[in-house]
Amino acid sequence: MRKQNLNPLMTNHWFKKLAFLVGMTVFATLSSFPVLAKIYPRYALFQPSAYSSSPYRTSDKNIADVLTQDKKYTNLVYELKQAGLLEKLKQPGQQFTIFAPTDSAFNALPKDTFKQFSQPENRIKVLQYHLVAGKVSRETLNQGAVTTLEGHQVKISENSEGTVLLNDADGKYPSTLAKNGVIIEINKVLLPPGF
Secondary structure (H helix, E strand, C coil), rough: CCCCCCCCHHHHHHHHHHHHHHHHHHHHHHHHHHHHHHHCCCCCCEEECCCCCCCCCCCCCCHHHHHHHHHHHHHHHHHHHHEEEEEEECCHHHCCCEEEEHHHHHHHCCHHHHHHHHHHHHHHHHHHHHHHECCCCHHHHHEEEEEEECCEEEEEEECCCCEEEEEEEEEEEEHHHHHHHEEEEECCCCCCCCC
16 A cells, blocks of 8 residues: 655645635734723824835925925914024024924914914014924923023823824924924924913
8 A cells, every 4th residue: 555645735724724814813813903002102202213215204404394285384484584593493403393383373373363473572482382302302392392592391191092282282203303403394383381
């Protein structure tokens, strides 16, 4: 009686099992990414890691140039220029994190608030409240607030949907990584305490 060689059948059977196992592992890993993003949204918003192949998230230009090129920040660029802060955001060697209100955010300001904001001393104060010197560290994020150039802190929290809130403004993900810092789009103009 001749012994049959079952190795090709056994190999094919084990290969199918291995392929199934690898497929399930890949599926489980990929489906967990949204869950991981919800666990660490603060870190992802403030410390984006982007490759140069992702031009929408990273730029080799400074913050001022990135804001100027993006049409949704026309009002912010104008106000920064009026306050004399736009040039500060071009300086090499200095890192900043900026909470960048869109044109819609400026347009949503009540007329009396905008009139008060338009006074030169108030404009500088409010815009400095949108700027943080340097890159925000994990330790700072764990404390739940960042100190701005204006001197007061902006509270960092998360709502039930996992959106990062800066005071009561939504921080839009993904942030933009510029050569000299991070730009975080927000949907409201932040007003410092006592404004």
